Amino acid sequence: MKLRSLALLSFCVLLAACSKVNQENYSKLSAGMPKAEVEKLLGSPTDCSGALGMSSCTWGDKNSFISVQYAGDKVLMFSGQGLK
Template sequence: MSLRRFALLSFCVLLAACSKINQENYSKIKTGMTKAEVESLLGSPTDCSGALGFSSCTWGDQKSFISIQYAGDKVLMFSGQGLK
């Protein structure tokens, strides 16, 4: 294996290991937190949508994710799946 391939593979493994989408960070989410507080904990969301003052944002992928519903700027409900 070339050095370049090895470096790329190592980087990908490290990146996956450093995911903020985990049980530890999920347990820090509380109802009433602001979007800014959540994003400082989890980073930028993978996807967001909303209307009429309500929004829903998701971090992660189909296997492992955290989903948060906001009313205005505050966490209303949240759920997670596949967290380690």
């Protein structure tokens, strides 16, 4: 049973270390980038909302996140916090 717990803990640590919400990926974002390209880089967003052709999507959590605002399906602006 201890081996299984250790394996699960190791997997969780590895998964956290492989987060796509990081400074390296943030630096690859640019205005005008297609939404599909952003999602290929960062994966599926944690949260999205929008109306009238404008939308905002966030990846990560309250401590470390990337937020991207779109006009249509193109990046208008983006911001990040707590990135490593």
